[in-house]
Amino acid sequence: MNESEFSAHYDPTKFERPSVAVDVVLLSIDLTDSLCAVLVRRKEHPDKGAWALPGGFVRIDESLDAAAARILNEKAKLRRVFLEQLYTFGAVHRDPRTRVITVAHYALVDFRRLAASYAHVSDDLVVARLDVPWSGEAGGAVRTLDERAKPLRLAFDHARILGLAVKRIRGKLNYAPIGFELLPEAFTLFELQRVHQAVLGRKLNKDSFRRKILASGLIEPTGAAQTNVGHRPPALYHFLKEQGANHG
Amino acid sequence: MNESEFSAHYDPTKFERPSVAVDVVLLSIDLTDSLCAVLVRRKEHPDKGAWALPGGFVRIDESLDAAAARILNEKAKLRRVFLEQLYTFGAVHRDPRTRVITVAHYALVDFRRLAASYAHVSDDLVVARLDVPWSGEAGGAVRTLDERAKPLRLAFDHARILGLAVKRIRGKLNYAPIGFELLPEAFTLFELQRVHQAVLGRKLNKDSFRRKILASGLIEPTGAAQTNVGHRPPALYHFLKEQGANHG
DNA sequence: GAAATAGTGTCTTTAAGACAGTATGTG
DNA sequence: CACATACTGTCTTAAAGACACTATTTC
Numbered sequence: 400m401n402e403s404e405f406s407a408h409y410d411p412t413k414f415e416r417p418s419v420a421v422d423v424v425l426l427s428i429d430l431t432d433s434l435c436a437v438l439v440r441r442k443e444h445p446d447k448g449a450w451a452l453p454g455g456f457v458r459i460d461e462s463l464d465a466a467a468a469r470i471l472n473e474k475a476k477l478r479r480v481f482l483e484q485l486y487t488f489g490a491v492h493r494d495p496r497t498r499v500i501t502v503a504h505y506a507l508v509d510f511r512r513l514a515a516s517y518a519h520v521s522d523d524l525v526v527a528r529l530d531v532p533w534s535g536e537a538g539g540a541v542r543t544l545d546e547r548a549k550p551l552r553l554a555f556d557h558a559r560i561l562g563l564a565v566k567r568i569r570g571k572l573n574y575a576p577i578g579f580e581l582l583p584e585a586f587t588l589f590e591l592q593r594v595h596q597a598v599l600g601r602k603l604n605k606d607s608f609r610r611k612i613l614a615s616g617l618i619e620p621t622g623a624a625q626t627n628v629g630h631r632p633p634a635l636y637h638f639l640k641e642q643g644a645n646h647g
Numbered sequence: 648m649n650e651s652e653f654s655a656h657y658d659p660t661k662f663e664r665p666s667v668a669v670d671v672v673l674l675s676i677d678l679t680d681s682l683c684a685v686l687v688r689r690k691e692h693p694d695k696g697a698w699a700l701p702g703g704f705v706r707i708d709e710s711l712d713a714a715a716a717r718i719l720n721e722k723a724k725l726r727r728v729f730l731e732q733l734y735t736f737g738a739v740h741r742d743p744r745t746r747v748i749t750v751a752h753y754a755l756v757d758f759r760r761l762a763a764s765y766a767h768v769s770d771d772l773v774v775a776r777l778d779v780p781w782s783g784e785a786g787g788a789v790r791t792l793d794e795r796a797k798p799l800r801l802a803f804d805h806a807r808i809l810g811l812a813v814k815r816i817r818g819k820l821n822y823a824p825i826g827f828e829l830l831p832e833a834f835t836l837f838e839l840q841r842v843h844q845a846v847l848g849r850k851l852n853k854d855s856f857r858r859k860i861l862a863s864g865l866i867e868p869t870g871a872a873q874t875n876v877g878h879r880p881p882a883l884y885h886f887l888k889e890q891g892a893n894h895g
Numbered sequence: 896g897a898a899a900t901a902g903t904g905t906c907t908t909t910a911a912g913a914c915a916g917t918a919t920g921t922g
Numbered sequence: 923c924a925c926a927t928a929c930t931g932t933c934t935t936a937a938a939g940a941c942a943c944t945a946t947t948t949c
Contacts, residue, residue, distance in 0.1 A: 415707045416664050419737075419748055459663045459746055463737035487735045487750050489667075489711035498707055500667055502735050502748075574818075589928085607911045609929085614910095624920090630926040631919040837901085855938045857902080862937095872947095878899040879946035 417489070417498040421466040422454035422557070424485065424505040424564035425475060427513045428581050428597045433528045436561060437475055437513070438543060438551065440523040445495050446554035450525065450543065452561070454501065467504040475524070476516040481507040481580035486563055493556050505564040507580035527551050531565055531600055538566045565598075572598055576617050579638040585621050587633040588612060665737070665746040669714040670702035670805070672733065672753040672812035673723060675761045676829050676845045681776045684809060685723055685761070686791060686799065688771040693743050694802035698773065698791065700809070702749065715752040723772070724764040729755040729828035734811055741804050753812040755828035775799050779813055779848055786814045813846075820846055824865050827886040833869050835881040836860060 425437040438450040453474035457466040463484065471477050482504055489500040513526065527543035540558035543551040553561070571577055578594045579586075592608050612618065619639055624632040673685040686698040701722035705714040711732065719725050730752055737748040761774065775791035788806035791799040801809070819825055826842045827834075840856050860866060867887055872880040 417667050417705065417707060419665050419667060457665065457737070457748075459665060460739060462739055463735060463748070484735060487711060487732060489705070489750065491708055491710055500705075500711070500750075502737065604912055606913075627921075629921050631928045633928055852939055854940075875948075877948045879901045881901055
């Protein structure tokens with residue numbers, strides 16, 4: 400039997416198969432320096448009325464990353480944002496309808512970009528503040544709150560997925576340049592510090608933060624500075640070249 | 648429409664679905680202190696005769712972790728080893744037959760346990776030495792070599808999966824107690840150092856390694872020491888309690 | 896006692912935290 | 923000029939690398 404004969408013989412319908420979906424944890428830092436995520440209200444059973452991560456089924460002719468990018472564009476009208484695979488959730492009954500394995504991704508975006516696209520999308524989208532009940536990289540579920548600090552009920556296992564996304568970016572922040580993904584093109588060192596603080600959920604030492612970031616060689620002054628700030632204007636910086644290589 | 652009516656109405660066959668598989672990167676440190684992985688010779692097309700990671704399809708009634716544990720038991724006769732999800736590979740044509748998404752896992756095991764089970768499994772299994780052509784956590788594919796240092800051809804995208812597994816454990820070694828998973832119950836500090844060196848692919852400073860490990864509080868002297876070693880016998884240590892919590 | 900590695904003590908180097916003090920905008 | 927925050931320089935502290943020195947087994 401040669402290879403083409405084998406391919407013809409192979410019968411993929413022999414196995415009863417799970418469905419494969421992609422969910423996207425779209426994270427940002429709001430104007431109050433809180434970590435937040437985009438949620439979609441479920442209009443259908445199960446968990447009708449609860450809030451869920453933007454998601455959808457993977458098409459037979461698209462990669463996982465392409466599916467995640469498509470969902471991000473369909474649900475939040477965002478393109479070209481930082482997007483990485485997070486973890487694949489495959490508990491047998493995580494979706495009560497049928498077996499659904501979901502490849503969770505996380506995305507990071509500057510809040511101003513999110514707010515701009517937000518105006519154009521449906522009312523069933525919300526940017527929920529995250530309440531992380533653990534410190535460091537302990538991990539666990541997170542709570543989601545609306546603008547009046549009322550809890551939002553999450554569908555399926557999405558509280559765990561959100562929690563894992565927070566844990567992942569907390570860990571990644573220490574060795575990878577991802578803070579910049581949550582900021583506009585030009586930013587001040589203190590804005591970057593506030594982003595780090597929002598992600599890590601704790602205050603950072605200003606002096607050593609400056610030293611470490613400047614020593615990293617990842618950013619460069621633009622030459623410009625902020626104006627109309629009521630005090631000495633901080634210098635603006637921008638992130639240097641990206642050298643990241645993704646998987647998938 | 649209430650929830651049970653909806654569930655009855657939901658038709659999962661509407662979508663053409665990918666197959667979902669699990670592959671396991673089973674890693675160990677051999678007697679020459681080289682990082683190595685278990686490979687299976689493919690007996691069927693495609694890539695017949697090439698070497699592949701142990702893998703198989705996910706059953707409709709088992710979780711991803713359960714599938715990985717089953718494969719580990721079926722192919723290498725190993726139970727109760729450290730096993731974690733690695734990454735999900737979903738490129739459209741990664742398998743030429745049909746769309747197969749694979750949830751890659753990695754496992755760590757003491758070489759003596761592997762060698763003991765190795766005797767009972769088929770000749771189509773090999774423990775291949777890994778040749779990692781990059782340093783640190785740069786990432787990329789790895790090469791696999793047999794006992795005579797001859798390259799083994801890898802099937803599909805398995806060289807990339809192996810590379811990602813190496814990258815992952817290199818990163819994880821710095822903050823998680825995974826070195827112990829590659830050692831027997833009792834071990835000396837220098838044995839642990841050699842494991843770290845094999846994983847990281849570089850020499851470590853003996854003094855600071857001792858200090859760091861002892862200060863971590865993760866290990867405890869057993870009270871015993873090695874004997875018949877031709878020099879001052881090193882104290883034996885054992886890993887304290889596990890407090891790890893998995894996902895999935 | 897020689898050989899070989901285990902284990903200890905101390906000096907140096909490096910990075911982070913603390914903090915004082917200067918710089919430069921807005922009002 | 924007052925105020926607020928940006929930015930700089932120095933001291934302290936903690937951890938890692940280097941290295942000298944002692945300890946304990948086998949042969």
